[in-house]
Each structure stands twice: as structure tokens, then as C-alpha cells.
Amino acid sequence: MKMLLIAVAGLLLASCAQTGTEEYARNLGGKCDVPQYYAIDFSRFDETAQQIAHATGCGIITDTTLTGAIKPHPVKxxxxxxxxxxxxxxxxxxxxxxxxxxxxxxx
Structure with a gap:
């Protein structure tokens, strides 16, 4: 019985070890799903979005009058x-x- 509980606990802990992005960022097999290295730290979301999308074919659609000035987190x-x-x-x-x-x- 103890071995079963340990195995179940291990599975539960392993499922919690995600970074948080994989759960929501579904891979749809498009240009937005190509990986690359990022080291971005801008004070505005519009600057961050432009840097992520620049010359990649992945469009980030947003109303910058509403979202542009919001402070994003660094992307690394x-x-x-x-x-x-x-x-x-x-x-x-x-x-x-x-x-x-x-x-x-x-x-």
C-alpha cells in the first residue's frame, strides 16, 4: 500500500513541474510554434510583442491603445x-x- 501511495504522489508531483507556459501555449504547428532563444526585457507590451513577432510570420494581434503600455514580464x-x-x-x-x-x- 505504501508503494502505491509513493507512486501516486510521485506522479502528482511530476505533473506540477511545468513552467506554466506549456499548459496554455498549445502547439498548433504554425509559425508561432517555432522555437528560438529570447532575452527580452522591455517596459511596454507593444515593444515586447513587436520583438517576438518581428520577421517571423507569427502575427500578434492586439489593440496597442489598450495593451501597449502594460508592463510585461521579461522573456528569457x-x-x-x-x-x-x-x-x-x-x-x-x-x-x-x-x-x-x-x-x-x-x-
Missing amino acids: GYLTRREAVFMAIQGTSLKVTQQEPDTITVE
Whole structure:
């Protein structure tokens, strides 16, 4: 019985070890799902979004009059463009409202 409890506890702990981006940043097989290294730390979301999307074919759709001035989190590491967006907005008032293979909508 103890071995069963230990095995179940181990599985539960392993499932909690995610970074938080994989759960929401679904891989749709598009241009937003190509990984690259990021080291971005801007004070505005519009600057961060532009840096993530620049010359990649992954469009980040947002109304910059509403979202541009919001302070994003730094984006660091080897991530897909989609994961980078989720990392930037995690814990802010911004939310991804739609995901397509080549676009991400943030409101």
C-alpha cells in the first residue's frame, strides 16, 4: 500500500513541474510554434510583442491603445513564439483570447 501511495504522489508531483507556459501555449504547428532563444526585457507590451513577432510570420494581434503600455514580464529562454507571449503576459491583466497557427490575439 505504501508503494502505491509513493507512486501516486510521485506522479502528482511530476505533473506540477511545468513552467506554466506549456499548459496554455498549445502547439498548433504554425509559425508561432517555432522555437528560438529570447532575452527580452522591455517596459511596454507593444515593444515586447513587436520583438517576438518581428520577421517571423507569427502575427500578434492586439489593440496597442489598450495593451501597449502594460508592463510585461521579461522573456528569457529557448521558447516558441507562442510560449514567449504567454511568458510576457503571465500575471498581467492581458490575456490570449484566440490562437491560430500563425497568429495570437492578446486583449
